[in-house]
Amino acid sequence: MVKNILRSRGNLSRAERSRKFWDSFMYWCFSLCGLSAIAAVCGIAAYMVLAGTPAINEIGLFHFLLGSRWEPTAPQPAFGVLPMILTSVAGTALSVLASVLVGTLTAVFLEELAPNRLRQAAQATAALMAGLPSVVYGLVGATLLVPLVGKAENALFRGSSSHIFTGGANLLSASILLTVMILPTAIQVGGISLRAVPRELREASLALGADRTETAFKVLIPAARPGIVTGAVLGTGRAMGEAMAVMMVSGNAVNFPLPFHSVRFLTTGIVTEMGYSSGLHRKALFSIGLALFVWILATDLILEALVQREGGGQSA
Amino acid sequence: MKPYRLAAAVVAFALLIGCRQGSLEQTAVALSGSSSMEEVVRALGEGFMERNANIIISPQFGGSSQGIRDVADGKADIGNISRELTDEEKKDLDGVTIALDGIAIIVHPDNRVAGLTLRQLADIYTGKVRNWDQVGGADLPIVAIGRDAASGTRTSFEALLGVSGQCLYGQEKDSSGGIKIAVEAAPGAVGYVSLEAAKADSRTKKIALEGVEASEKTIRDGDYPLARPLLMVVPKGEPLPMAAQAFLDYVLSQEGQEVIRSQSLVPVRR
Numbered sequence: 001m002v003k004n005i006l007r008s009r010g011n012l013s014r015a016e017r018s019r020k021f022w023d024s025f026m027y028w029c030f031s032l033c034g035l036s037a038i039a040a041v042c043g044i045a046a047y048m049v050l051a052g053t054p055a056i057n058e059i060g061l062f063h064f065l066l067g068s069r070w071e072p073t074a075p076q077p078a079f080g081v082l083p084m085i086l087t088s089v090a091g092t093a094l095s096v097l098a099s100v101l102v103g104t105l106t107a108v109f110l111e112e113l114a115p116n117r118l119r120q121a122a123q124a125t126a127a128l129m130a131g132l133p134s135v136v137y138g139l140v141g142a143t144l145l146v147p148l149v150g151k152a153e154n155a156l157f158r159g160s161s162s163h164i165f166t167g168g169a170n171l172l173s174a175s176i177l178l179t180v181m182i183l184p185t186a187i188q189v190g191g192i193s194l195r196a197v198p199r200e201l202r203e204a205s206l207a208l209g210a211d212r213t214e215t216a217f218k219v220l221i222p223a224a225r226p227g228i229v230t231g232a233v234l235g236t237g238r239a240m241g242e243a244m245a246v247m248m249v250s251g252n253a254v255n256f257p258l259p260f261h262s263v264r265f266l267t268t269g270i271v272t273e274m275g276y277s278s279g280l281h282r283k284a285l286f287s288i289g290l291a292l293f294v295w296i297l298a299t300d301l302i303l304e305a306l307v308q309r310e311g312g313g314q315s316a
Numbered sequence: 317m318k319p320y321r322l323a324a325a326v327v328a329f330a331l332l333i334g335c336r337q338g339s340l341e342q343t344a345v346a347l348s349g350s351s352s353m354e355e356v357v358r359a360l361g362e363g364f365m366e367r368n369a370n371i372i373i374s375p376q377f378g379g380s381s382q383g384i385r386d387v388a389d390g391k392a393d394i395g396n397i398s399r400e401l402t403d404e405e406k407k408d409l410d411g412v413t414i415a416l417d418g419i420a421i422i423v424h425p426d427n428r429v430a431g432l433t434l435r436q437l438a439d440i441y442t443g444k445v446r447n448w449d450q451v452g453g454a455d456l457p458i459v460a461i462g463r464d465a466a467s468g469t470r471t472s473f474e475a476l477l478g479v480s481g482q483c484l485y486g487q488e489k490d491s492s493g494g495i496k497i498a499v500e501a502a503p504g505a506v507g508y509v510s511l512e513a514a515k516a517d518s519r520t521k522k523i524a525l526e527g528v529e530a531s532e533k534t535i536r537d538g539d540y541p542l543a544r545p546l547l548m549v550v551p552k553g554e555p556l557p558m559a560a561q562a563f564l565d566y567v568l569s570q571e572g573q574e575v576i577r578s579q580s581l582v583p584v585r586r
Contacts, residue, residue, distance in 0.1 A: 070465075071465060071481070072465055072466065073465045073466055073471070074465075074481055142497070142501060143501065146501055146502075147501060147502070150459075150502055150503075150504075153457075154456070154457050154504070157457070158457075159447075160446070161446060163446075164443065164460075164484050164485070164486050165446065165457040165458060165459045165460075165486050165504065166459060166486040166487060167459035167461075167486060167487065167498070167501065167502030167503075167504060167505055168501075168502065169486070169487045169498065169502075247490075251486065251487045251488070252464070252487060252488040252489065252490075253485045253486065253487060253488045254488075262485065262486050262487055262488070264488075271490070272464045272466075272488070272490045273464055273465070273466045273490070277466050281466065
């Protein structure tokens with residue numbers, strides 16, 4: 001009996017020791033995983049700064065960010081990325097606004113008004129569209145969307161002697177394509193945040209005599225706002241980083257962003273010229289990468305703060 | 317035992333040194349000249365060095381005029397020149413045409429225009445002409461499509477047409493394939509690609525310039541206006557270093573000419 005107790009006590013302490021060992025082992029394992037993620041981000045940031053600054057030093061920050069001419073191979077080369085920065089801002093803003101607007105309204109319709117079967121079909125389609133590779137969007141855009149926009153452009157600028165005709169490959173096409181690409185995310189996130197609105201809010205509104213449309217616009221959408229803003233953040237990320245699809249429909253000449261201008265985004269600027277560039281030109285492409293990196297980081301932080309504030313307002 | 321080891325070590329060391337000196341005895345061929353020949357010269361250099369491990373091809377690309385100066389000064393063995401030599405230059409230099417650079421103009425298959433003059437083409441790309449009805453076609457806005465600024469084809473095209481840096485592009489594409497797809501998609505489009513790319517399967521239509529169709533024959537005969545010879549020049553009357561001569565022979569050989577064709581240029585030997 002005593003022997004048994006002693007043995008069991010010994011077993012217990014051994015099991016405990018081994019559990020403690022595994023505990024601390026796994027603790028370090030997970031810490032290492034977490035640290036490697038941070039290290040990757042820091043490594044990329046450090047590399048972007050190291051690779052991107054020499055050209056900026058050589059060109060001058062002012063000439064680089066605010067120069068309006070991008071002529072990297074001219075006898076007197078110019079490396080101004082302002083048109084590309086503005087194009088990225090305009091294209092992203094247009095497409096995020098449009099997709100959040102359409103996406104939220106679609107989500108309201110699907111959640112509140114649509115028959116069950118239609119809602120399920122639409123949600124399945126949205127999930128499928130969110131997973132399509134961007135090149136597929138680019139191909140469809142280049143073969144269907146661009147000729148249509150081209151026809152509109154020809155009709156609009158008929159006889160113009162100052163408009164450079166793009167055949168439909170311009171900022172408008174790129175923005176429409178980006179809108180379609182972000183739309184599924186906006187619908188999905190909008191739907192999730194509408195579903196998360198407490199039932200009591202909806203019931204109270206209906207009980208007070210509001211109809212379903214009033215309830216949707218005056219109660220549900222305001223209550224779901226943090227979720228909708230999150231959707232916008234996700235969409236912004238995808239729109240800013242997209243290169244492949246945009247390149248196939250944007251025309252790709254460096255111009256200031258007007259709807260029917262052939263334009264080049266920051267991302268496509270890098271992709272287009274990476275193949276042949278050399279010397280300062282190549283370094284300048286890394287600087288574009290740095291500009292894009294800084295800008296995405298800044299946008300992320302600002303939108304994050306916005307979401308935090310929205311969330312705080314919600315709970316208060 | 318030990319002295320033997322020492323002797324062995326000394327011998328091994330000597331052999332190592334010998335090897336190093338052997339590899340140092342590589343000869344270099346210095347090339348200097350046109351930046352628009354950079355891609356083809358690098359490809360030829362790689363192909364040549366694969367067969368001749370003891371010869372290093374070291375090219376520089378400061379421009380055709382730089383190439384002529386460097387050959388004249390003896391700084392380079394061979395000059396790469398992307399234009400005809402002047403009579404003045406011919407007094408001191410011998411030029412060998414290694415390839416021809418021809419650029420074809422393509423339009424949408426439905427376009428009725430069969431040909432343009434160089435003047436009309438320049439006007440289209442500089443934005444003076446913006447509708448096909450101004451050059452004998454249907455009433456349709458012209459979409460001028462070209463390559464990105466880093467492209468050698470764009471540099472050649474603008475230089476041959478005399479419009480360097482003045483072109484207003486409706487679309488810029490990063491490859492010949494991209495231009496062909498864009499031209500197929502836009503009814504009013506016009507684009508330029510190397511002859512080799514225009515021949516490859518495509519629904520686009522090649523149009524004549526100054527009444528001459530672009531083909532290997534018209535380019536070789538010098539009839540097609542949007543073409544230029546690519547030359548390698550050497551000093552006149554001096555025997556060429558053996559390594560440089562071997563490189564020139566390789567460039568003009570069947571294999572070298574295949575490399576040239578693979579770089580979308582017209583070879584001088586069939």
